[in-house]
Amino acid sequence: MTTKVISARFDLPDSHRIETYVAEGGYNALRKALGGMTPEEVIEEVKRSALRGRGGAGFPTGMKWDFVPKDNPKPKYLVVNADESEPGTFKDRVILERDPHALIEGILLGSYAIGCHQSFIYIRGEYWYLIDILEQAIAEARQRGYLGRDILESGFDLDIVVHPGAGAYICGEETSLLESLEGKRGYPRIKPPFPAVVGLYGCPTAVNNVETLASVPPIILRGGDWYRSLGTGKSGGTRLFAVSGHVRKPGVYELPMGYPLKKLIEQDCGGIRNGKRLKAVIPGGSSAPILTAEEAERATLDFECLAELKSMLGSGAIIVMDEDTDIFKACWRMTEFYEHESCGWCVPCREGTRWMSKIFERIHCGEGRPRDIDLLAELSNNMFGRAHCPLGDASAWAVEPAIRKFRGEFEKYLRPPAKVAAS
Amino acid sequence: MISEKANQQMDQMIARYPVKRSAMIPMLHLVQAEEGYLSEDGIRLIASKLDLTYMDVSNTASFYTMFYRRPMGKYRIQWCRSISCMLCGGDALREHLESRLGILKGQMTPDGRFSLAEVECLGACGRAPMMQINADYYEDLTPAGIDRILESLK
Ligand SMILES: Cc1cc2nc3c(=O)[nH]c(=O)nc-3n(C[C@H](O)[C@H](O)[C@H](O)COP(=O)(O)O)c2cc1C
Ligand code: FES
Numbered sequence: 001m002t003t004k005v006i007s008a009r010f011d012l013p014d015s016h017r018i019e020t021y022v023a024e025g026g027y028n029a030l031r032k033a034l035g036g037m038t039p040e041e042v043i044e045e046v047k048r049s050a051l052r053g054r055g056g057a058g059f060p061t062g063m064k065w066d067f068v069p070k071d072n073p074k075p076k077y078l079v080v081n082a083d084e085s086e087p088g089t090f091k092d093r094v095i096l097e098r099d100p101h102a103l104i105e106g107i108l109l110g111s112y113a114i115g116c117h118q119s120f121i122y123i124r125g126e127y128w129y130l131i132d133i134l135e136q137a138i139a140e141a142r143q144r145g146y147l148g149r150d151i152l153e154s155g156f157d158l159d160i161v162v163h164p165g166a167g168a169y170i171c172g173e174e175t176s177l178l179e180s181l182e183g184k185r186g187y188p189r190i191k192p193p194f195p196a197v198v199g200l201y202g203c204p205t206a207v208n209n210v211e212t213l214a215s216v217p218p219i220i221l222r223g224g225d226w227y228r229s230l231g232t233g234k235s236g237g238t239r240l241f242a243v244s245g246h247v248r249k250p251g252v253y254e255l256p257m258g259y260p261l262k263k264l265i266e267q268d269c270g271g272i273r274n275g276k277r278l279k280a281v282i283p284g285g286s287s288a289p290i291l292t293a294e295e296a297e298r299a300t301l302d303f304e305c306l307a308e309l310k311s312m313l314g315s316g317a318i319i320v321m322d323e324d325t326d327i328f329k330a331c332w333r334m335t336e337f338y339e340h341e342s343c344g345w346c347v348p349c350r351e352g353t354r355w356m357s358k359i360f361e362r363i364h365c366g367e368g369r370p371r372d373i374d375l376l377a378e379l380s381n382n383m384f385g386r387a388h389c390p391l392g393d394a395s396a397w398a399v400e401p402a403i404r405k406f407r408g409e410f411e412k413y414l415r416p417p418a419k420v421a422a423s
Numbered sequence: 424m425i426s427e428k429a430n431q432q433m434d435q436m437i438a439r440y441p442v443k444r445s446a447m448i449p450m451l452h453l454v455q456a457e458e459g460y461l462s463e464d465g466i467r468l469i470a471s472k473l474d475l476t477y478m479d480v481s482n483t484a485s486f487y488t489m490f491y492r493r494p495m496g497k498y499r500i501q502w503c504r505s506i507s508c509m510l511c512g513g514d515a516l517r518e519h520l521e522s523r524l525g526i527l528k529g530q531m532t533p534d535g536r537f538s539l540a541e542v543e544c545l546g547a548c549g550r551a552p553m554m555q556i557n558a559d560y561y562e563d564l565t566p567a568g569i570d571r572i573l574e575s576l577k
Contacts (some may be wrong), residue, residue, distance in 0.1 A: 075441075075517035087505040087544040118441070125452065125489045126501075134577040162575050165447050166487035169543060183444035183473075185486035188431075201442055226432050244507035251549045286506055317548070319507055333509050337543055 004228055005218050005238050006211065007254040010098045013105035016133055018140040021101035027146055029217035034154035037220075042113040046216060048224025050236030053330040054283065055081050055172075056315045057207030058303050059315050061216075064206055064344075067112040067196035074203040078107060078394035079195075080114040080183065082123035082210045083165055083172035083360035084129075085397045087337060091252050092210035092238040096123070096130045099214065100137035106213030108146065108158060109220055114206050117157045122177050125166045136161050172353030174207040176343065187345045211240055211316075231257030233243055235302040235313075245320035246273050266322060276322040280406070284314025286334050287394030289401035290327075310401070327409040331402045332360035338395035346388035352379055353395050376410075377403045425468055429431050429457050433472055451484050488542065496538030497533050498576050501555040504541045507548035516552050517541070519566045523573055536576075545552050 009024055011014045021027070033042050047062030055384055068076055080103070084092040095103055107119050123131060126349065138160050141147045149157045161182055165171050171180045175189035178200050200206020215237060219227045228236035235257035241264065244250045248270030256378065258418055261281065280295040282288055289311040289363050291299060306313045321330065339353035359372050380400035383392045403410055432453060438444040447469065461484055483488045502517050518561030521527050524537050531538035547553040550562035560573055561570045 007522035083544050085544060088507050088548050089544070090546040090548050093546050124546070125448075125487075126555060129560075163445070163454060165450060166451065166484075167489035168487050180448070181445060182442065183483065185483055242549060244551060245510045272448070282506075286485075319548075323509060325510065330506060330510070333504070334506055337505055340543060390442070 002254070002256055002259075003238065004254055005230070006095065006102070007212055007252070008101075009304055010101070011156070015065075015098045018101055018137065021099070022226050025221070026057050026128045026217075026276045027105055029220040030105055030146065031152060031225075033109055033112055033220055034152050034156055035404060037113065038068060039113045042220060045220055046113070049210065049217055049219040049227040050224075050231065050234060051219060051227065052235060052303060053209055054211035054215070054316060055238055056086065056287070058313060059206065060374060061212055064196065064208070065110065065113045066186060067194065068206055070115065072197075072204050075118065075350065076114050076116040077200045077203055077205040078111045078114060078119040079178065079200060079205055079207045079211060079218065080119065080121040080173075081172060081174065081177060081207055081217045082121050082127070083169075084127070084179060084210070084315075085169045085172050085317055086315045086317060087334070088282065088319045089242055089286050089315040090244070091242040091316060093127065093130065094240070094252050095210050095214050096127065097133060100134050101141065102214040102217060103210055104137060104141050104146070104160065106216040107160060108151070110206060110208060110213055111158050112156055114204070116206075117159070118241055118363065119158060119160045120181060120200070121160060121162045122171070122181055122361075123162060123164055124171075128164070131162055131164060134384075138162070168212065168339075168343075170343045170389070170391060173391065174391070178205065180358055185343075187343055188391075189362075190388075195276070203343055215239075219287045223293075232302045232373055234304055234421075239316050241301065241316045241318055243269050243318045243320065244401060245318075246276065246322035246325070247271065247320050250382045255301065258302045258305075259298050261301055261318070262297050264301065264318070265296070269320075272320070272322050274322075276324065279323045280320075280321045280327060280361060281321040281323050282317075284312045285317040285395055286313045286319070286337065288312045288389075290396045290405065292405050327402055327406040327412055328360075328363075332357070332364065333396040335360055335395060338391065338398065343392060346392070348397065349387040349392035352383040352387075352392065355379060356395070356399060363410070363413045366413075370414060372414070373403060373410045397401060425454065425457055425465060429453055430468075433469070437472065444475065447473060447475075447483060448481065448487070451480075451487075451490055455490060460491050494535070496536055497555050498537050500537060500539045501542040501545070502528065503543070503545050503547070503551070503553050503555075504540060505544035506549070508551040508553060509545070511551040513552035514568065516564055516569065520554075520569050523570065537573075 051061045052058040074189045170176045171186040175187040180186040195205045238256045278293040281291045335356045339357045342349045344350045380396035384396040436449045450469045470477045528541045552564045553562040
């Protein structure tokens with residue numbers, strides 16, 4: 001049995017109610033922090049835990065909170081990223097639906113650590129039904145004195161506002177999210193300055209993913225060393241993996257960092273459907289470079305191993321493809337995704353994704369030119385690192401590694417050159 | 424017409440933020456819920472409440488795919504076309520849905536009951552293929568399941 005930290009309460013009856021959460025020891029971490037820890041000590045504990053962001057970039061959470069300047073007289077904000085729109089990702093939804101109080105307690109701890117008194121949860125608009133659950137949980141917490149003024153008689157104040165998005169993948173990128181939260185079009189900002197210094201309304205802001213924050217209460221309660229020891233040295237703890245595609249039992253699995261990918265697919269998820277063989281795995285949401293079956297065999301689910309394989313753990317979304325999968329079509333579909341979701345601000349991304357889509361289309365309908373595959377790879381390489389924000393990189397990553405590893409799948413769409421009949 | 428209640432709700436929304444403009448997206452959602460789409464009157468009302476121009480609000484709204492400027496079907500079907508749904512047979516199933524409805528993606532049935540749009544990942548990839556109809560998620564779809572769902576929405 002692996003230790004359940006985040007998913008421990010998922011299957012309890014009425015798991016979303018405060019009674020359930022409190023009966024399971026909920027809000028004790030808040031009591032501990034407000035009762036006897038300084039904000040710095042909270043940050044230290046999170047640093048010790050080696051908790052890294054679960055939103056995609058994997059940035060160390062304690063360090064992010066430390067970057068929020070203490071002496072800045074402006075208000076500080078903690079903004080929760082509940083935009084969850086990376087294809088393949090569906091794990092924050094489970095937390096929001098079944099354990100919203102874990103998120104609220106995490107928000108309280110994070111806010112206390114950075115000195116924030118007003119937090120916002122930016123949730124994708126399509127998750128409409130979850131907004132009601134969150135509002136109810138916030139009302140319950142306020143009623144019991146966990147939110148509002150003078151929380152647990154500590155003098156600490158916090159309120160949380162739930163803010164719906166309206167359908168834009170790019171608003172999951174933290175600076176676009178802030179723009180959107182300010183009521184503007186979701187164009188990414190140039191970094192630096194980073195949100196920690198100049199964020200929401202120009203004030204110091206920490207943006208954290210839902211799962212990241214929901215992981216904090218157990219860290220405060222049981223200690224950073226305990227949490228870290230659940231995972232690998234550099235990637236602390238456990239995380240939720242959202243498995244989709246051709247496995248018998250897709251779903252959300254909580255596993256320790258460093259868990260073998262092969263074991264997850266074969267044992268936890270019951271193997272590939274219909275007795276087929278594995279062809280490829282995308283290990284961190286559609287923005288993560290694809291792995292061959294052979295690479296997947298030796299991959300472990302931690303930031304370091306996937307970086308060595310030149311891919312990434314990203315949002316923890318694992319997309320499994322069986323032997324019948326058409327990698328060309330899969331890449332085409334992902335390119336269409338980035339084309340649709342490109343915010344249009346910068347040329348490399350806006351034009352690059354569209355151009356790549358067009359090339360895919362013409363190859364698919366038999367009009368491909370011999371050089372098209374190299375052209376796709378070249379375009380990817382040209383976009384990489386040249387876009388205004390990482391969406392451009394993601395679209396490049398969805399294509400170039402696939403061409404390198406599965407070139408035959410692309411070539412089979414190129415018609416052999418027409419033979420000139422000798423007369 | 425925006426109801427008096429919605430009008431008051433808008434004022435409450437504005438009061439939740441340190442900067443008024445932040446209330447724009449929630450207010451746009453409210454107008455859409457009231458009117459069925461973003462009406463000119465609705466946008467004008469938001470603009471006046473936020474001290475912004477009509478164009479500014481309209482231009483911001485146009486960035487977001489959940490907002491639309493003309494009426495949609497009573498049942499607004501959003502079909503996920505992203506990678507995991509595609510891997511699980513989403514495209515063939517969408518064709519089944521299209522033939523049942525007698526329309527293609529991007530269209531609306533002549534009686535105004537159903538409109539069909541293709542959208543990107545809705546965060547239900549473990550139960551693919553899936554679609555959203557108005558606010559509700561329908562997951563683990565099969566041809567027979569789709570027929571039943573359409574039947575129930577008659
Ligand atoms: C194009 C793009 C989309 C993103 N989408 C999300 C998202 O939906 N949810 C999320 O938590 N992070 C997303 N991120 C990552 C955020 O920018 C940011 O790193 C994250 O919210 C930080 O929180 P964490 O440190 O707790 O992971 C996205 C990044 C990019 C570049
Ligand atoms: S790919 Fe369809 S819901 Fe995620």
